[in-house]
Amino acid sequence: xxxxxxxxxxxxxxxxxxxxxxxxxxxxxxxxxxxxxxxxxxxxxxxxxxxxxxxxxxxxxxxxxxxxxxxxxxxxxxxxxxxxxxxxxxxxxxxxxxxxxxxxxxxxxxxxxxxxxxxxxxxxxxxxxxxxxxxxxxxxxxxxxxxxxxxxxxxxxxxxxxxxxxxxxxxxxxxxxxxxxxxxxxxxxxxxxxxxxxxxxxxxxxxxxxxxxxxxxxxxxxxxxxxxxxxxxxxxxxxxxxxxxxxxxxxxxxxxxxxxxxxxxxxxxxxxxxxxxxxxxxxxxxxxxxxxxxxxxxxxxxxxxxxxxxxxxxxxxxxxxxxxxx
Ligand code: UD1
Numbered sequence: 001x002x003x004x005x006x007x008x009x010x011x012x013x014x015x016x017x018x019x020x021x022x023x024x025x026x027x028x029x030x031x032x033x034x035x036x037x038x039x040x041x042x043x044x045x046x047x048x049x050x051x052x053x054x055x056x057x058x059x060x061x062x063x064x065x066x067x068x069x070x071x072x073x074x075x076x077x078x079x080x081x082x083x084x085x086x087x088x089x090x091x092x093x094x095x096x097x098x099x100x101x102x103x104x105x106x107x108x109x110x111x112x113x114x115x116x117x118x119x120x121x122x123x124x125x126x127x128x129x130x131x132x133x134x135x136x137x138x139x140x141x142x143x144x145x146x147x148x149x150x151x152x153x154x155x156x157x158x159x160x161x162x163x164x165x166x167x168x169x170x171x172x173x174x175x176x177x178x179x180x181x182x183x184x185x186x187x188x189x190x191x192x193x194x195x196x197x198x199x200x201x202x203x204x205x206x207x208x209x210x211x212x213x214x215x216x217x218x219x220x221x222x223x224x225x226x227x228x229x230x231x232x233x234x235x236x237x238x239x240x241x242x243x244x245x246x247x248x249x250x251x252x253x254x255x256x257x258x259x260x261x262x263x264x265x266x267x268x269x270x271x272x273x274x275x276x277x278x279x280x281x282x283x284x285x286x287x288x289x290x291x292x293x294x295x296x297x298x299x300x301x302x303x304x305x306x307x308x309x310x311x312x313x314x315x316x317x318x319x320x321x322x323x324x325x326x
Contacts, residue, residue, distance in 0.1 A: 004082065005030075012189050014085070029077065033065065064077050069106065074116070078118045083125050092196035108158050134150075145248050180234055186312075187314065212274045227304075230252075234251035254291060
């Protein structure tokens with residue numbers, strides 16, 4: 001049993017991490033300011049862990065409410081922790097283009113505070129939510145960690161800076177850190193409630209309502225869509241993997257699906273035939289994204305456990321059940 005702090009634990013990915021940690025018998029402290037995170041996500045994580053046999057999960061869970069851009073909150077969040085999974089962020093490319101100052105505060109100021117607090121608290125290892133957007137547009141596919149970063153949006157730049165802060169803390173202070181670069185994560189509990197939401201959640205919501213989803217541009221852009229269980233597995237491996245400290249590591253499925261293809265597969269699963277509405281391409285958008293996961297295989301022993309199609313089916317089922325808190 002170890003002590004984990006999950007920042008952003010009331011969010012989509014953070015709640016899945018918390019759920020799995022509770023399932024495995026660990027002590028979990030969620031730190032969240034509930035700006036986009038929801039108590040319902042924590043309740044769902046708890047319910048699932050208990051349903052899977054972790055009867056004492058509630059006794060092992062603590063919630064710290066506050067903004068990590070405040071150093072005192074970061075200190076409360078990381079006190080006594082063995083591992084810190086820093087997932088708290090404002091995770092949207094277009095939102096960062098519209099309001100770079102707010103996303104800078106959440107994505108850089110808060111990250112620096114978490115690192116300082118973790119260092120002072122003697123935390124064993126910090127895992128950071130990195131992003132495929134750090135690569136920007138590159139002619140080379142798949143994208144591997146040896147390639148230079150090329151941020152095209154404030155969000156992408158903030159993720160690069162966060163990651164570099166981690167590596168600096170490893171070099172300067174010996175704090176073990178790992179940045180896991182996520183590639184378009186999707187799954188249950190992804191909130192479709194804002195125009196900034198992930199495209200899969202928005203498409204499913206539209207199709208289930210019998211409405212045509214919006215495609216920005218020609219729909220030929222591609223993504224390595226990654227089901228959330230794969231990310232949970234990759235992050236938890238990164239806590240333990242001896243050679244991972246100081247590294248940035250892609251976690252994805254190694255696939256590449258266009259938005260047009262995504263829409264066709266969802267229409268098939270849901271059994272609808274609605275026509276998409278095409279809008280102008282989005283500013284700051286990356287054209288193609290596909291990960292090499294060779295480094296994750298080598299350093300983490302990672303291999304995707306839920307393929308894209310199966311992940312889509314599970315996600316549609318969750319939306320169909322009509323239980324946004326499940
Ligand atoms: C980017 C990052 C990802 C990051 C995420 C945070 C890349 C390659 N990926 O995802 O690592 O975690 O931001 O938000 O940069 N789209 C539509 N219609 C919609 C919504 C989106 O066509 O209603 C399109 C977008 O223009 C984009 C694609 O779908 O081409 C995916 O968009 P989205 O789900 O927002 O994620 P990214 O911006 O790719």
